[in-house]
Amino acid sequence: MTVFHRNEKKEPLPAELQGGVVAIGNFDGVHRGHRSVLDRALELASQRGVPASVLTFEPHPRSVFKPDQPVFRLTPAPIRARLLEAMGFRSVIDYPFDREFAQRSAEDFVQSILVDWLKASAVVTGFDFHFGRGREGGPAYLIDAGKRSGFDVALVDAFRDENSDVISSSRIRTLLSEGDVTQAAGLLGYRYTVEAEVIGGEKLGRTLGYPTANMQLPPETELKAGIYAVRFRRPDGSLHDGVASYGRRPTVTDNGAPLLETFLFDFSGSLYGEICAVSFFGYLRPELKFDGLDPLVEQMKRDEEEARTLLAGVTPLGALDAKIAFDLQSGNQG
Structure with missing residues (x-):
């Protein structure tokens, strides 16, 4: 899979990726609502025999306009790219979004990016997609621009869940902030997953018989503090079931930085320095302060x-969850 980052935006797109179907959006979470757009793009690309690509933006536009209020990202760019690859996309373009880009006209966006650079044969996006300075470009504008410039446009209505509620990234963020990883997984279509480097800790867990893999998540992460049933994936693809604590460790520290500490079942070895992923399967209990270490160990x-x-x-x-949080080929699930 080809991923184009911000410093490569002016490089010509490889010929084999030009002339394809392009899905446009932020797609934070790659949730079931997003996949109604993404699946349509894949369907069109298959029908036409052309590549399917995703055009998205980094950083998240809300983080540009409100830098003091960074967005809790459900899927940072590396995880998002792997999810899109698992769906079948040939390339992901992480186009740089900054205030200068936000001031470009809608016509400039269409001509310089969609036509001249991507040479898109079709564009697929949500029904409420807006672009260009002052959000001047909307669905009607995009359809008209496509007619003028020679690419088709497919607009996809908002996807609703079984209760007819719209599935959105903000809704999923709220669920995670409440610790409801089960309902969040139902909207995502896979288990919520984070990724970070395993770092050194105070090694208290080791002395208690529960050595943990410690990971520092982004400070804007709004996952509810507490204890979770998780599955842990190492860079070699191996999976291990475990139990994880996310929070500030009130029994042993006071107001430390939030940390994700995962105890892997039936595992021994060093994980320091590895970039690992943790998928959340269930919320067990809130973070508690115990009267000493013995009650903590019993809990x-x-x-x-x-x-x-x-x-x-x-x-x-579903298929995406199987690729993210399961290992069906070897039959090893922990």
């Missing part, structure tokens, strides 16, 4: 037992 034993029971019965939510 950790109960957490482990509950997590093992929960994870023993999980099945993939």
Whole structure:
């Protein structure tokens, strides 16, 4: 898969990726609502025998206009790219979004990016997509521009869940802030997953018989503090079931930076320096302050037992979840 980053925006697109169908959007989360747009692009590309690409923007536009209020990203660019690749896209263009870009006219966006650079044969986006200075470009504008410039436009209506509620990234963020990773997974279509480097810690867990892989998540992460049943993926693709604590460790520290600490079941070895992923399967309990280490260890034993029971019965939510949080080829799920 080809991923074009910001410093490559002026490089010509490889010939084999030109003339394709382009899905446009931020696609933070690549959730079920997004996939109604993305699946339409893949369908059109297959019908026409041309490549399917995704045009998205980095950083998230809201982080540009409100830098003091950074967006809680459901899928940072690397995870988003892997999800899109798993769906079947040939390339992802992470186009640089800044205030200068936001001031470009809608006509400039169409001509310089869609026509001259991507040479798009078709564009697929949501029904409410707007672009260009002052959001001057909307669905009607895009359709007319396509007629003038020789590319087709497909607009996809908002996707609703089984209760007829619109699925959105903001809705999923709210669920995660409440610890409801189960309902969030239902809207995403896969288990919510984070990725970070395993870093050194205070090694207290090791002395208690529960060594953990520690990961620092972005400060804007709004995941509810607490204990979760998780699945842990190493860079080599191996999967391990586990139980994770996210929060500030009130029993042993006071107001430290939030940390994700994962205890991997039936595993021994060093993970330091590895970029690993953690998928969340269930919220077990809130973060608590115990009166000493002995009660903490007793609770950790109960957490482990509950997590093992929960994870023993999980099945993939769909093809994308199978690729993210399961290993169906080898049959190894932990």
